[in-house]
Amino acid sequence: MTINGIRYPVTGQDLAxxxxxxxxxxxxxxxxxxxxxxxxxxxxxxxxSLVVYPDGTVEEDTSTGPDPTVLQARQRSAHLWEEAINADNRKRGYSSKINLL
Structure with a gap:
């Protein structure tokens, strides 16, 4: 997690x-x-893009509309995950590739 440019590690037993x-x-x-x-x-x-309220409510941030930077980040994120998953699959001997986009 990055807050104001400072990275903080977050760990857990699973994604949830x-x-x-x-x-x-x-x-x-x-x-x-x-x-x-x-x-x-x-x-x-x-x-x-989300809005988190003091009471813990989380909503989609619709205040600015679609941000091209966010769309590019989504595509980049998907590409990085594809690379990581495909690299791991190669190590395991799988030849098929996944495509997230």
Whole structure:
């Protein structure tokens, strides 16, 4: 997780636990600031612009409309995951490739 340019490691037993810990951190930040926090999140499924409220509510950030930078980040994220998965599959002896886009 990166906050104001500073990277913080987030670990968990699975993706759901990592997501929960990130949401808790952003919710705590929103509560401390006394206002919603706009954030961009990314995982193996893509990149999203979200608003996290002090009460823990999370919504899609529709305040700015589609951002071409976010769309490019989604494509880049998918490409990086393709590379990582395909490299791992090659190590395991699989010859087929996956395409996420």
């Amino acid at each position: 636990q990592v997501r929960a810990r990130i949401t808790e951190t952003i919710t705590a930040t929103a509560a401390k600031l006394g206002r919603p926090v706009h954030t961009t999140t990314a995982d193996i499924h893509g990149v999203w």
